[in-house]
Amino acid sequence: MIEQTLHTGWTMRRAGEQEWLPASVPGSVYGDLLSNGRMEDPFWKDNEDKALSLMEYDYEYVTQFDCPEEIRESDRVLLHFDGLDTIADVYLNGEHLGNAYSMHRIWEYDVKEKVRPAGNELRVVLHSPTKFIRQAFQECRTLGNDDTLEGFVHIRKAHYMFGWDWGAHLPDAGIFRPVTLLGIDRGRIDNVLILQEHERVPEADSDAAIAALGNRSVSGVVLKLQVTEETAGITDGVPKLMDVTGGRLFCGCGQHMSYTVEITAPDGTKSVTENSPSEIRIEHPRLWWPNGYGAQDLYTVKVILYSDGREIDSWEKRIGLRTMAMRRRKDEWGECFAHEVNGVAVFAMGGDYIPEDNLLGRVTPETTAKLLKKARFANYNAIRVWGGGYYPSDWFYDLCDEMGLMVWQDFMFACAVYELTPAFEANIRQEFIENVKRIRHHASLGLWCGNNEMEQFVFEKNSWLTKASEVRDYFLMFERIIPEIVHTYDPQAFYWPASPSSGGCLDEPNDPNRGDVHYWAVWHGNRPFSEYRKYFFRYASEFGFQAFPSLKTIETFTDDPEDYNAFSYICEKHQRQYGANGKIMGYMQQTYKYPSDFDTFIYASQLLQADAIRYGVEHFRRNRGRCMGAIYWQLNDCWPVVSWSSVDYAGRLKALHYYARRFFAPVLLSCEEQGMMSAEANMNREHFEFEKSIRLNVANETMQEAQVTVRWALRNPKAEILEGGEETLSVPALTSVWLDKVLYPQAELRTNYVSYEMEMDGQIVSDGTVNFSYPKYFCYENPQLSCEIAGDEITVTAQAYAKSVEIRNEEDNLVLSDNFFDMNAGTKTVKILEGNTEGIRLRSVYDIR
Template identity: 30%
Template sequence: MPTFAQLSLSTGWNFKSSDDQSTEAWMPVATVPSVVHQDLIANKQLKDPYIGFNELDARWVNEKSWTYRNVFQKPAVPSGSSVILAFDGLDTFATVKLDGNVILESDNMFLAHRVDVTKALESDGEHVLEIDFDCAMLRARDLRAKDPNHKWVGFNGDPARMGVRKAQYHWGWDWGPVLMTAGIWRDVRLEVYSARVADLSTQVDLAADHQTAQVSAFAEVEVADPGASYNVNFVLSLHGKEVARAVAEPKDKVAKVVFEVNQPSLWWPHGYGDPTLYEISCSLERDEQILHQTSKTMGIRTSEVVQRPDKHGKSFFFRVNGVDIFCGGSCWIPADNLLPSISAERYRKWIELMVAGRQVMIRVWGGGCYEDDSFYQACDELGVLVWQDFMFGCGNYPTWPDLLASVEKEAIYNVRRLRHHPSIVIYVGNNEDYQVQEQSGLTYNFEDKDPQSWLKSDFPARYIYEKLLPSVVEQMSPSIYYHPGSPWGDGKTTSDPTVGDMHQWNVWHGTQEKYQIFDTLGGRFNSEFGMEAFPHMSTIEHFVENEADKYPQSHVLDFHNKADGHERRIATYLVENLRAAADLETHVYLTQVVQAETMMFGYRGWRRQWGDERHCGGALLWQLNDCWPTISWAIVDYFLKPKPAFYAVARVLNPIAVAVRREHHDWSVSHAQPPKKSNFELWIASSLQKEAKGMVELKFLSVNTGREVRQRVVHEDVTILPNGTTNIIVDGVLDYKELPEPLVLAARLWVDGKIVARDVDWPQPFKYLDLSSRGLYVQKVSQSENQQTLLVSAEKPVKCLVFEERDGVRVSDSAMDIVPGDEQTVTITGLKAGAAPLKYKYLGQ
């Protein structure tokens, strides 16, 4: 019997504009996967759309159709074998022809396709594979025009996008360009076999005491001779060592075995235990000959979303292996507009950054794509939980019968592809489509439980989110919780803070509240919130070509910020809090200070609420990353350079974090009159599973002199509650008659004799403070070939000390507050001996 063979079709391609019939029009494609913009750039037909205003010069590409062609030799086909042409992803309206005959028509970017071409390849020699990619933008507009009765309402991009199963951000978003890609965006290959394992999956039943687990393994097989006898050999391994082995004969095309695992090593999110992965492998055999073999990794764990009535309403938090997890993390957009350019290594670097930033959950947002396998594999290996949206975002989607059929195939294919990843703990129907329903006045009667009536309403996509998708998840991945939308909570308004998850945009968008009160605006799970900041100067210098454009409000900088009203919003938050700057470098830094402070105020307060009956179950900031070099809400820019907010969040998410905060005094409402008194609070948040003992110190330091202006408070032998909040001071008072100077409250926490956490509360707003002449000292105290250590101290309190971010260089901490008498160390990795020292900046410098 012939064994499974695979022939990549990654090379040998050419492409051209479909309407150019000349033979000279064909241009070479270096390799696929690729999209047309990459291939045009490689052939010098298009300038990099990420530079300057080049995106505008690339708009012509969006309205064209493209043809790709490959001439290949027929592979060796042993007797009894089939030949399958496999496409893992075609973007988007694709007509595939083999030797002039149409063999496939696809209109869904998120689907894979397998076409049996055995008969088509009977003749030896060369065969011509041609793919016509019709213009998605024009096709979308045609589809919209054919259904004028549908209410085409939504946020961002051309509303016609909702009729097309293509990554919605390609139509442009409030952080990204309009780049309508087309092409072979995932792998294409020929497969030759007489039998194969079509799918390998597992189901895990972990005992309540975690002492045993039952792992059921399923192999779905395709065989040319269904009357023949086949066996499937399964092996379960851990760290390369065999744990168990079993063999089964397929019945109804599925072979199943059950492994009993004693003392299983569990998969945990990072910070809670090791993200242990088992390997399940199987080989399809006949007459002792291996015809095909495959393997996957999987984890032994339980996950659930706990929703129960309590004094705040109804909880919404995640529990893994019986442990409640406060899910501090981020939302994820595609890491590039040109998706094939994202390598597995780049995906992993993003997830490594999350772990370095102590973030435990990533939310794959519904306007992008179901990500590459390497993204989820990195999350599995590094212990990052995944919140997975389905690909519907910010719109009222139509439900034509052929579109529903395509969506169902898309959901089945992707849940089936992703279900072995232990990192995925929730599937969510859409992003903000219920908000569109509310704001547009579309029909939604939660009490109506008739799915057919939903299809006849002016909000027909409810059928997708509350009938179609949950049915697929229940069928394909029954152990994973399904949530109809984000935000959503039991059919109540999406802004209801007592139930479900919410997107809190009344800082930045909406009512533009002060960021200092962010924690009072949250709900049971805050799955979106954010504040814009400029990227680092090195990133700005990448896309700003002319030196004359390097000023804060330049045309090209505004062009690279796609957020509506960003000029006035950035200006508002800057002018309310900081002294304005005319030079670009300082302006960049000031926006980053505001973003860091905003994220700190939100995360710090919401994490405290975790200890109050899980009042807040998690916080996922918008957003971790960018899809091009831009100005956005990202806390790490396109080139993987962390902004100060990245470090501010990491400190708040420390396993044990101390926090001090005085009450907010709204200086703008009080006409800049200072308060006479302020209440303050001091507490500790812990994600540890065991009680700890510590010592807390709180100092009161003059901003102007650095001297202590009130006797410090010390609490020794403090019992730190596990996985919750320990309140140290809840009724502290600052009397400004006795303390006339502006002062900071500086808290430190010792555990086992070591300082494990710090926090500094500053008088607000910063613009009223004189922060010059701080007496800051940054001294190199050690240097190895690839690493150096800095000792940082100050004579007066220093706000937001930020170190330069360089390619290949990582700093252990940044955006730091430094107070007198508290030296801190910073480790710099990747900076070679003899290299120029990192530059740094602090507020008021």
């Protein structure tokens, strides 16, 4: 197959206007208008409203190209679009080729008889998405998320573009993925399905045994290949396929079709198997493991298709040798729900991923790599692709393969109901088939999930339902159509009907004892952080807490000091959950003194967020085995906004991200303290009594036993030790171990705190502190923070107890090996990973005043 990219020479205009503007393909309408000075920055102040109005128009894109003879003389010539967003008409040399109506699909048009040697004109007309959904809503008033524009459910376009409780109303449009001209002789490979059979050694009969054996737990892997080849054109956008596995099939023109398979091992060793093998055995396999459990070894598989001995096409992908399933077994608490990789139950640690930008042209392999590197920096081993966006580009999954991030992949449905007309069903069926075939070979693919929050909110709480047929359509879509397609096209993958769910059939979809849970009593329910400790979810796939982004990020959308106030018009315009800034203030009142300036308020908000999620994750990890997943909401933003993210839109790390690096550490020491934060009592009551105690726990999420020494101490504000303890213990692989409770009835509520640390292999690998009082009541002494910089290291000195020490530079873009950490009096040294040291500043909770 011969390919010609069509990415140069594009121009665009608003339909009906005379002037054509330079355009980028791949790219988007907003991106091109912005680069040509025809719109203001949609993220600046309240320009979102102006940008939204621009989507009331249609836009035209045009380019000219020549078609080389080798393509024209091919048996077939196809015009191929990897992504059109969304309602589009495509013309070649003035002739209408067809229309597109889903950004989640590939669109191809046969142009063999239409393409010229030179001077071809390709024109794409992108129609107004806002007009489309408005008209569709008038015809069928199907409901969805209140934060979005009405009618968004009727268009197969990323839902978040129409607004969310963290997202703007910015429904961009464009040719957002590559455009190619394809010359096909005789046939082409449609796709290759690779199934794996792992031959496990007899002694690999438990998690512990497999952990001890590692890769030696599998003696060999048999790859079973199913190769499909497209033979006879396209009907209604769908190729006609033929299975060529076995090498004895013939295409419509009578030629014999066969293929060879080349496999390149991680060490570069290559093997070639000819004569269309249906099975290939790999001896002494190097398995793929999630981050923290082993190496991310990848094998390259190349399938070369021949017709009568002549190479006509090839397919090349990287795969990981691994098994990936969900462990669901009845136990004393209900039913477990855990990723099982190579036979080992893995505790999932990570965040929910939303689209990276409202302007799709800005999302590149480089931007995605920067974000996912930050995820791995925080010790993620999993990431959930949320169902209100779009299926990420191939590079996203490539990076997850390389970084060991298991992908929970939602299909693109969220917080709504859908009208399953015959046309809609045909459209989404093809969407599912294409994306399952595109993504299924990735080692990182953990599971397929039907939708986000529809089972729970639509049916358990009767949200958005207007007629009985919507219930029927839900079951058809998510419990019949999608699972059938997954079973057909990715038969070894696990399918889950919704998130959260207990397995479908409207059977208590947010049951804490089965399946996955979205837990929002902390935040939406205004419950205290300690509320997490009342629950032992089997897998928490959503829970979160908001914080403001860095002041430097806020300066990217306003330069007016009047806006630097949580309740200003602009700050609330960049806060999409109505009243949420007040919610942050409510939690702040419970925890910290009133901040005296906006920058300190931002710092305090980030500490609230970080502690809220820490309370949850540490509790879940202490109960490993019962709980097997902690995926917090959310990793990233798509524009500069106050949100639940731990990495803001500008890429700056909030305090939560550093906390995540610690609470997702492979071996974690955490403390379940009892004190004011867990008492939930009115301190002015006559009998305001509560226990003052600590109970330490070591969670070992590695494949090796950990030999550790744990120390703890009761201290005063100067960080002087009043009394302490120490214990050395062995923590088996893939377990958590409790130490005995230590009571401190004599502790002074406002002037005593407890520090704890864990040493392993001569290094302190985990530490922290807890207070028995609310932080706002603790009598901190001024720690008189100072620092010295030597090369790529910063050494901080504290003269007294310092809580949540922040190190930042002038641009607030430092990335350090640790930050927002607790200090006893003394020094701590961290490494500079990114950024410079100009204008270094330090602060701690003492400075929230």
